[in-house]
Amino acid sequence: MGDVLTAVGVLVGLGAFLALILVVAERRLVHSGPVRLTINDADPVEVPGGEPLLSVLRERKIFVPSACGGRGSCGLCKVRILEGGGPVLPTETPHLSPEEIEDRVRLACQVKVRDDTAIEIPAHLLEVEEYEVRVEAIEELTYDIRRVRLAFGPGVAFRFRAGQYVQIETPIYDGLGEPVYRAYSISSPPQDTDAIELIIRKVPRGICTTFVHELLLVGDRLRINGPYGDFYLRETPAEAVFIAGGSGLAPFESILADMAARGVRKKVTLFFGAVSRRDLYDLERLHAYGERLPGFAFVPALSHPDPGDDWQGETGLITDVVARHYGSMEGMEAYLCGSPGMIDACVRVLTDKGVAEDRIFYDKFA
Amino acid sequence: MTNQGAFTIFIAAIFINNILLSNFLGMCPFIAVSREVRTAAGLGAAVAFVMTLTSGLNYLVYAYLLEPLGLEYLRYIAFIVVIAATVQLVEMVIERTSPVLYYALGIFLPLITVNCAILGVSLFMVIRQYSFVQSLAYGAGSGVGWALAILAMAGLRKKMKRSRVPAALEGPGITVILAGIMALAFIGFSGMVPM
Structure with missing residues (x-):
């Protein structure tokens, strides 16, 4: 009996002693006490050392966009680090171009x-804020696309530019350990400041889209932050082409409503690509802008129109339809919103047709 | 207790009784992390450091805690606990001082904990009844020997990128064959010092 107790005592003592050493080491090495963080030449602020920059900024209510929630897989949370930060890590290099590395751009996460x-x-990221919103309406646009209307509380006015996007914080539901953030373009006009609308397509096994399509009910409360992005209409005399795929119509609905409300004059053609008739929505509303x-x-x-679709309009891949529509596209601007594959294909076609690369605008939600 | 000099033990552990090439301990990271010379050097250094440190610490735990209390049978679990804590410490130090090496080593850094070469060194030290200084020399020698072997392998694999390996043997297959040939070469040193 005594032997057993000694043995247990020795092991527990040894374990406790080593744990103590590790705790002390962690204090001194990992959490190195407060450090000073300077953001855009403002006065330095004290923040706890040892945390990822993205969470330090989030604590300070500065929302750098991040679609993957800090796992280093989306590459959206790019910031310039002027001082400190250490060497570029192997986890960052796939997301950074040589010019960006030269320019000291890093992934905040x-x-x-x-x-x-x-x-x-x-600077516009400093204006990003977090909001609590209430689901005011859910509308089924197609079998896999929903329009969700989110209302801000009384006295809150949400200001954004047509074409920008917000991030939804997906709450923890089954199988998820931590909240994740996903980005969606706003489809309502900026003149509506008390509510926004998002168009969300169900992605098989998508964390946030599954939540929105299967669990979200009218009256639920959600947390969003935004607005983000510089996907807004350049008010130049140049002719513009808008290309949307699936739920990618959202920012264009906002931009068109804004143009109509403010009387912006610009020659614009909107191409909307879908598979068959059951994937189309909002056609009447969009045709009405013609007047x-x-x-x-x-x-x-x-x-791929179904035989029963009775489709009189254009058929073919959206890139082919655009290519057929124009001769040379030199001097034009292009705005793209859709899947990464669609955007890459469009960029290739558009540059072949003579659109300058810096006149092609898109937000790629990977 | 053997009365070989510490220096003899150190040299013998590197060449004659190389823990990797004569005992084939610590093969998993040896095969997996020997693609790049730089990472191999980093892991080799980390293993050598942990081995030296843990052989010294485990000697103290064994000689002044387990043996006096007659708890020698606890040595496996006690050694592993000490090794695990040491690796945690090394991990923190590396993350603090060289984040690039930290990410390059990736999962293999915490896996040093279960690198059997490290536990092997501590157990051999008990079996061979080394003194404290001899244990340190043995740990350091084995560590340097392990690092040397993985560096040599990484160098060979780098050269091998340009040689035509039969498709079925590419990757780990040819690496194990190479390890065998290296072990044969190291047999040439045996018998120089009686162990």
């Missing part, structure tokens, strides 16, 4: 704030 750090983030906006044309196109 991978950089740990260990020493005094100075960073530079786009309200001089110079606007709407071209829906189906890649």
Whole structure:
């Protein structure tokens, strides 16, 4: 009996002693006490050392966009680190171009704030705020696309530019350990400041889209943050082409409504690509802009119309339809919203047709 | 207690009784992390450091805690606990001082904990009844020997990128064959010092 107790005592004592050493070491090495963080030449603030920059900024209510929630897989949370930050890590290099590395751009989720750090983030990110919203309406647009209307509380006015997006914080539901953030473009006009609308397509096994399609009910409360992005209409005399795939119509609905409300004059053609008729929505609303906006044309196109669809419009892949529609596209602007595959294909076709690469605008939600 | 000099034990552990090439301990990271010379050097250094440190610490735990209390049978679990804590410590130090090495080593850094070469060194040290200084020399020698072997392998694999390996043997297959040939070469050293 005594032997057993000694043995247990020795092991427990040894374990406790080693644990103590590790706790002390962690205090001194990992959490290195407060460090000073300078954001865009503002006065330095004290933040706890050892945490990833993305969460340090989130604690301070600065929302750098991140679609993967800090796992280093989306590459959206790019910031410039002017001082500190340590060397570029192997987890970041796939997301950074050589020019960006030269320019000291890093992924905020991978950089740990260990020493005094100075960073530079786009000024508009400082205006991003977190909001609690209530689901006011859910509308089924197609069999797999929903329009969700989110209302801000009384006295809250949400200001954004047509074409920008917000991030939804998906609450923890079965199988999820931590909240994740997903980005969706706003489809309602910026003149509505008390509510926004999002168009969300169900992605098989998508965390947030499954939540929105299967669990979200009218009256539920959600947390969103935004607005983000510089996908807004350049008000130049150049002719513009809008290309939308699936739920990618959202930012264009917002931009068109904004153009109509403010009387913006610009020659614009909107191409909307879908598979068959059951994937189309909002057609009447979009055709109606033809009368309200001089110079606007709407071209829906189906890649594989069903025999029963009775489809008179354009058919073929959206890239082919656009290519057929124009001769040379030199001097034009292009705005794209859709899947990463569609965007890559469109960029290839558009540059072949003579659109300058810096005149092609898109938000790629990977 | 053997009365070989510490220096003899150190040299013997590197060349004659190389823990990797004569006992074939610690093969898993040896095969998996020997693709790049830089990472191999990093892991080799980390293993050598942990081995030296843990052989010293485990000697103290064994000689001053387990043996006096007659608890020698606890040595497996006690050694592993000490090794695990040491690896945690090394992990923190590396993450703090060289994040690039930390990410390059990836999962193999915490896996040093279960690198059997490290537990093997501590157990051999008990079996061979080394003194404290001899244990340190043995741990350091084995560590350097392990690092040397993985560096040599990484160098060979780098050269091998340009040689035509039969498709079925690419990757781990040819690496194990290479390890066998290296072990044969190291047999040439045996008998120089009686162990």
